[in-house]
Amino acid sequence: MIPAVNVAYVEPHHALDHALLILIKSGYSAIPVLERGERVRGTISKTLILDSILGLEQIEVDKLRDRQVAEVMNADVPRLHAQDTMMKALELSISRPFLCVEAEDGTFLGLVTRSAILERVHAYCRW
């Protein structure tokens, strides 16, 4: 698991131009949206932001300032809990590049990425 302190994230009320800059600077395609930095609300990606500003011909970057992350983010985010099995993480990661891990009280603990799951599987298969 990538611990919360090493996870790039934005807040639901942040403007989209700020979110796109964070995404570009981090180098990631998608990152979690965390309320007050500790409650998972969704995920935001370069794909979702660029989709929202694609005009007829131009990419209208100036539209970004007036819109918020909450309007564009994907709120369908399954949570993983510390006691969940590897099988559950594997199943959920088939259709998502990363999974958000939560504590019992709902606090964000970190991310499990597809690369971490694939690495575990690879190590397991070699035995």
Place this chain on the structure above:
Amino acid sequence: MIPAVNVAYVEPHHALDHALLILIKSGYSAIPVLERGERVRGTISKTLILDSILGLEQIEVDKLRDRQVAEVMNADVPRLHAQDTMMKALELSISRPFLCVEAEDGTFLGLVTRSAILERVHAYCRW
């Protein structure tokens, strides 16, 4: 494997504004770069294109028209061949979201995605 006919791609000589539009319209984070639609030359992503136009403060979209895909693409693309094992595909997919499959004569055949590998592993583990 996703057969070549269903794979979104661009050519090395295409302008970056065209490549970004293809990426946005396809909804994918990254797609292969194919010479004449049949030889793998690299991969291009929203991340690589946005990185190349991030000015001091602004995202300078008008710079895209004057640059080509070949200048920005990632040319480090391992190829998979039809006779390669699942283990090899698993190993290569740990650090790449998709793999390009080639025929003996180097012709592009299609893509193997992480979700396809994870799905196979999941089905295998359930037995």
